[in-house]
Amino acid sequence: MLPGFVGLGLAIVVPVGFLGWVYVRFGVLVLVLSVVLLAGVVMLLDRWRRTSARRRGGHYTAAELSRLDDEGLTVAAARMLRRDGWQVVDVGEPGRPRLYAKDRRGRELDVAFRPVTSADEGASGPAPLREAGRPGVDNLLRVVVHRGDFSRADVLWASRQGGVHLLDGQQLGRWAMGSRLEELGL
Template identity: 55%
Template sequence: MRVRLEGQYGPELREVAPAFVVLALAVVVLLGGLVWLYGRLGRPGLVLGLVVLAGLAVLLVRRRRAVLRRRRGYYLWAELQHRDEQGLAEAAARMLRRDGWRVRYEPWEGTPRLLCRDTTGRRLDVTFRPGDGADDGTSSAPAPLRAAGPAGLGAEIRLVVSTGSYSRGDVLWSSRQGGVHLLDGHQLQRWAEGTSLAVLLGD
């Protein structure tokens, strides 16, 4: 998991070999199906088979584009809102690299944690909180992302990411810590769609 989150993960032969075998079998089955349809129905059967194949090709292309989009660090909200902490950390690592951060995976007390550094030397400590939508009922909207006082020791920014919202108590807590930012579901959605983290942090 560490190498995956740090962007050093690449497929090995034993991982891609099954996919090649499945692809070869699929080609054989599809060609066999076309021959069978042509033998049973003639040209209409062949046309029907080609239409079905074209539809499958479109679905595969769309799926491939979605995979490539996520690898570049762009996500749809539906792809993030039900992720657990580990899945959210993986997505955040890709988005951070998209924004120019170097990412190192350092779990803390069994929970995901990302330690990051950008080209200017700024440091970012990212932790995650389940999207439980916790709210104390005193606020009708998610707490905004806000700087909580002066930057932390060594100009380190601490960021807490959640797919849910933060209560007013959470915001008050962060304001007493210094250098803590809360990223709620609304801002996470903007980040996932391409807004730079620097913009969300008010830089």
């Protein structure tokens, strides 16, 4: 508790001491500019802190998702699963991200990630078939996450498999904004 009070004291004493020094050394005009600059820095730090806390809580915007690389998308998906009450383990290998998750009801997920290629980014194919999510033989639900759209061949492949769910970019965006996996048909 003492380190917290010391940190709070320093957070107050250092800026006030700096502003006092600026006033004595340079006058009122520079003092006013310093106060404005200090307020701007505090506002930027607060905004960064809030954004970081929102992301750690498993909430992302579509723009944030689009900027993530494969590793970042894996971290984001793990956070979103934890937000939805799943216990998550990263079982991926280098270059092949993969998550395993289990919830309180005993459901198990195997989450794989399909990278976006330049051909995928502009495509606007059909939405995945919703009946593709029947449990497989081992009762492990497989989820393939993709920031783009799945091709018709992907959708047909998933519909022939047992327990495969395709989560396209539109559904990923809804999930990132706070929808639960159950609301997305899982």
